[in-house]
Amino acid sequence: MKMKLKPIVEMLRNLNVDELTEVMMILTGSKLETVIDDPIKSFKELILKRKATSLGDRPYCPHCQSHRVVKNGHKDGRQRFICKDCKHTYTWTNNTILYGMKISYDTLLIYCDCMMHKMTIRQCATCCRISKSSSFDWRHKILDALQNMHNEVVLNGIIESDETYFGLSFKGCKNPDILTRLPHKRGGSNHVRGISDELVCVPCSVNLNGLSIGRITNLGRPTIDELSGFIKGRIEEGSFFVTDSLNSYDQIAEDNNLTHIKIESGKHKNGMFNIQKINSYHSELKRMINDLFKGVATKYLNNYVVYHNFVNIAKESVIEKTKILKEFVCSTICNSRGYKVNLRDAIPV
Ligand SMILES: [Zn+2]
Numbered sequence: 112m113k114m115k116l117k118p119i120v121e122m123l124r125n126l127n128v129d130e131l132t133e134v135m136m137i138l139t140g141s142k143l144e145t146v147i148d149d150p151i152k153s154f155k156e157l158i159l160k161r162k163a164t165s166l167g168d169r170p171y172c173p174h175c176q177s178h179r180v181v182k183n184g185h186k187d188g189r190q191r192f193i194c195k196d197c198k199h200t201y202t203w204t205n206n207t208i209l210y211g212m213k214i215s216y217d218t219l220l221i222y223c224d225c226m227m228h229k230m231t232i233r234q235c236a237t238c239c240r241i242s243k244s245s246s247f248d249w250r251h252k253i254l255d256a257l258q259n260m261h262n263e264v265v266l267n268g269i270i271e272s273d274e275t276y277f278g279l280s281f282k283g284c285k286n287p288d289i290l291t292r293l294p295h296k297r298g299g300s301n302h303v304r305g306i307s308d309e310l311v312c313v314p315c316s317v318n319l320n321g322l323s324i325g326r327i328t329n330l331g332r333p334t335i336d337e338l339s340g341f342i343k344g345r346i347e348e349g350s351f352f353v354t355d356s357l358n359s360y361d362q363i364a365e366d367n368n369l370t371h372i373k374i375e376s377g378k379h380k381n382g383m384f385n386i387q388k389i390n391s392y393h394s395e396l397k398r399m400i401n402d403l404f405k406g407v408a409t410k411y412l413n414n415y416v417v418y419h420n421f422v423n424i425a426k427e428s429v430i431e432k433t434k435i436l437k438e439f440v441c442s443t444i445c446n447s448r449g450y451k452v453n454l455r456d457a458i459p460v
Contacts, residue, residue, distance in 0.1 A: 172197060173205040206444045208252045214241055220437055222249050227433045229403060229422060248449035254414035255447035256440040261417045266318045267347040270369075271389035272354050274333060275396065276310040281457060282408040306332050311409055311458070313416060314341045317392045318350075321426035325396075325416040327409070329460050335359040342367060353384045395423050410455050 126134065169180050172194035183193035189202045204210045212219070218239050225235040236246035306312075308331040315325035324345050328337040338359050346352065352369035354360040356376045364371035372384040379385055396419045400407055407415050425432060 170201070170203060170205070172199065173201050174199040206446060207441060208256050208445045208447055209441060210446075211448070214239070214245065214249070219249070219441070222246075223253065223437045223440065224433060226250065226253060226418070227422060227429055227436065229399070231404060245449070248452050251411065251414055251452045252445070252447045252449060253436075253440050254418055256443050256445040257417050257421060257436070258414070259443045259445060260439055261324065261420060264322055264324055264420075265345055265347055266316055266322050266324065267350050268318050268320065269351045269353065269384070270316050270318045270346055271386045271392075272314065272316040272342070272352060272360070273386060273389045273393070274312050274314045274338075275393040276306060276312055277400070277409070277412060279309050279311060279330075279458070280406055280409050280412075282406055283453075284408060284410075284457060311412065311460070312337075313412070314338055315389060315392060315396075315416070316342070316346065317388055317424060319388070321424050323392065323420045323424045325420065326413050327416075327460055330458070333359070335362055339363050339366065351384070353381075353386055353389075355386060392424060395419065399423065408457070410457050410459055413459060 123134070169182070169192055171178060172180050172192075175194060175197040177194050177196040179195040180192050181195065183191045183200055185191060186202060189204065191200055191202050193200045204212070209216070209219070214222075218241065222235060222239050225238050230238065232246045232250055233243055235250065236243045239246065239249075241249070310331060311327050312329050312331065312333045313325055313327055314333065315323065317323040324341075326341065328341050339362070342363050346367055346369060348368040350369050351372055352360070352364045352367075353372045353374065354364075355374055360373070361371060363369075372381050374381050374384070374386055396416065399419050400412075400415055404415070421432065421436070427435065
């Protein structure tokens with residue numbers, strides 16, 4: 112078997128990114144089709160199902176929340192409505208990421224498939240036949256929408272918690288002003304021992320069912336308030352809270368009525384509890400960000416944490432998750448716009 116594979120592997124090594132993407136599409140093709148064919152048949156039905164602000168066959172007015180709305184012709188093949196109170200017109204896509212969308216709905220669904228396969232921005236662009244900059248915008252619009260799902264996650268049961276660190280990154284940042292925002296300007300080497308202000312702290316928690324949360328809280332070591340702000344409202348009372356020996360966690364466990372299981376430094380477990388799950392969560396996150404995507408700018412790091420939580424950690428099958436992703440991002444209330452994607456803060460804390 113190994114002998115048979117050798118010439119194929121040799122051939123693959125000589126291909127460029129676009130050619131490799133094409134091979135990947137051929138190999139995963141049958142799978143992709145089944146996902147696409149398991150359809151979101153009607154876009155209208157989909158939004159109706161999820162949008163809290165609908166009146167059965169019509170959405171509320173997104174401008175003044177009035178219920179006095181009537182149909183008012185079509186725009187770009189989509190039903191348009193007019194509000195009798197504020198006179199604004201709108202369609203189903205208002206307040207969703209689909210508003211003002213320039214790519215087709217089908218292309219967006221293929222983009223979601225590509226994201227489930229953890230393709231790079233360039234590979235997604237090739238598969239969807241869109242520009243690299245559109246591909247970049249779409250990735251972040253989809254991840255912005257996914258943040259809504261992440262914000263609803265409340266962990267229960269046995270929860271392992273720990274922080275991880277990433278170096279500050281201004282990858283792709285064209286604005287030289289940003290360098291003046293660096294916490295410490297240093298001449299020469301920027302190598303600093305230990306945990307410095309040039310590292311972003313990302314506390315993360317994961318439970319045994321594959322639910323997880325994580326986000327940037329601060330630069331350098333976190334204070335008790337920063338960690339506390341991260342945990343607040345995200346863990347059910349009475350859960351088991353497994354952490355390393357960092358003292359801040361004692362207080363946090365007490366404040367949130369959690370049973371604290373502390374793993375003393377130098378030890379790997381405490382009775383039946385350990386922090387293996389959160390350790391592998393961190394290594395997988397690092398692998399995705401540093402190896403697969405070759406580093407991401409700090410301003411997009413929160414989006415990649417959510418991406419990791421959904422694609423790598425959530426326990427549903429790839430097919431199930433693909434369907435959830437498509438339905439959720441198209442229908443959740445999200446005003447993320449492509450032209451605003453790179454305007455966000457370089458350091459989101
Ligand atoms: Zn109105």
